[in-house]
Amino acid sequence: EAGVTQFPSHSVIEKGQTVTLRCDPISGHDNLYWYRRVMGKEIKFLLHFVKESKQDESGMPNNRFLAERTGGTYSTLKVQPAELEDSGVYFCASSLSGQGFRTGELFFGEGSRLTVL
């Protein structure tokens, strides 16, 4: 079974440009999360989809970040325009939905490293 896959693995762009990161969750996983790790700091929550709906986007830094999950399958995270402080590793994770109880394990992708120059 394929795990969570992310593309690209590394992107180098200039300040002001646009980048779109893609995440393909494990098939059948309704929950999809985006996290970010900046400069070796903690892994910070960005947002959470349940199927195609945004369940929680309280971690999104500002309106330069836009996440979508078309049809409840793969998700994209667009940064436009990118700033220097957006550099970091963006992780996607997915998990099964619980039936009225909290989900268990998050399965992570290998991350997309973004470098903004």
Next chain:
Amino acid sequence: GESVGLHLPTLSVQEGDNSIINCAYSNSASDYFIWYKQESGKGPQFIIDIRSNMDKRQGQRVTVLLNKTVKHLSLQIAATQPGDSAVYFCAENTDFNKFYFGSGTKLNVKP
């Protein structure tokens, strides 16, 4: 060897010794915790989890201890091996399906 959360982000141990990685979590309402291991260039991988109705859970060479009174979580690795070298994160679950991660502790295993 033993680390204390954010105050000692790097832990160096000799191969074969036991390692203890500590984590202080923030929300007393958190009731589910996971330890993740992240190797260089890879995403975090699940190691072991524990729910708040337990204070100890054992896996293969790993043990997680939970002290809800002081909001403290620890990961014990027995007979540490070079392959255990990685950054270890604790994650707490409070809200439905939402996890918060600590900053991580880097474990260096010396041969």
